[in-house]
Amino acid sequence: MRSELVALNVSDIQEMEGGAKVTIRRSKTDQEGAGQTIGILEGSRLRPLSSVRAWLDAAQITDGLLFQRLSKAGKLLGPMTPDAIALLVKHYAKRAGFDASQFSGHSLRAGFITSGAEAGNDALRIAEVSRHKSLDVLRGYVRRANLLKDHPGASFM
Template sequence: MGRAAAEALYREGESANTVTSYRSALRYWAGWFALRYGQPIALPLAPAVVIQFVVDHATRTTPQGPVSELPPAIDTALVARGLKARTGPPALATLMHRLAVIAKAHQLENAANPCADPAVRELVARTRRAYAKRGERPARKAALTREPLARLLETCDDSLIGLRDRALLLFAWSSGGRRRSEVAGATLAALTRMGPGEFVYQLGWSKTNQAGADLPDNAKPVVGAAGAALEAWLHASAIRDGAIFRRIRRGGHVGEALSDAAVRKIVKQRCEAAGLDGDFSAHSLRSGFVTEAAARQVPLAETMAMTGHTSVATLVRYFRAADARRSTAADLMGELADDDGRAESGSAKPR
């Protein structure tokens, strides 16, 4: 399908994770279209095709429960071809991502975008509304705030792997909630030692600075516990140049740079070792940093300087949630006293 569009997507300079997600979405579109219409996919797609894609993958409520229009035989075939992990409708976020990717593919080929068709836009809007009315919200990874992060650090011993993982976790969290691609791509060339256990890391490329512009906020302090852990790891590993965080091979040999996937695996394994309940991922370090900053009432501008967020709206929800928990209006009833002078919480004692 649209080979030129796919190649243009890959050339955009996106992160490896973004490219992988684009490829996956485009492969899914091609597989679904071939099974649905019995021919190879070709751009531009008609709006009716996109509408069919939506009703095939979005659920609607019926007396028999939630249903979608994807024929079971096609659903099974998509699983057999490795285009989806299991039968059944995808999450709403997955459906919306696939629509965004096919819209981008049309844009890059200068083709009429079927997702911009009024009928398609109305259907997508009503689909979102239907999911919201059912109380279904986008799933978010649990946040690794200070307390659960401390439990992860307790699982890190003084072996090379333990020293590396402690340094990695603290570097990622304390320097503003670095993304896994940023952790995997961290190099000694961008690290400046300011004193014993004190560093400044120059973040050259990030999701919000894909051109690698030299910005004042690129400098991320790595101090305190994070600086001490990084110092210990660099001393034990004897790394002098190249990637900071690396594989540890058998026999305690320091190997090549960690991949994005390896960073995610380390976080998940440490969460399991710590016995944490919840759905955690590498992104939990980023959301945990922001959540902790909001709870401690760190100024929004200071938090954004650390995280690299360019949108205030993205961070405001964390700060509003923290403010709601501190709100004096949340418990105006306070404590009530019964006839014996004992304090009661909530409504008055029934008589």
């Protein structure tokens, strides 16, 4: 996912009512580059598209790579690396009061899947966004925050 983020171009995002279609041109499961399109919901809390628009305006990016390194003076320095994504995740986890050693770039994907599953969303719909081909693999991502929530024994224990 980190390499997919840093490879996104501005043209890969097509806004539509309520969100956007995002084309991922290549991934580790799509080495031929056939591309995959996923939907990104704007949402009412996180608002990722508003954040991307604000980033593009602040960095004055109109085309080319969506995420680029920026100097302290605000000058574009070129492409980000996948490792930079991991460092940013760790940095902001720490700023939010979490143990940064427990987070990585992969936490973005795992967190989305876990949050979707805990909210009761259908696994097939989650897999459409995460692009998992196997529900068994998808299940391995779900990290139960509360092992007693929706416990199967709740109705008879």
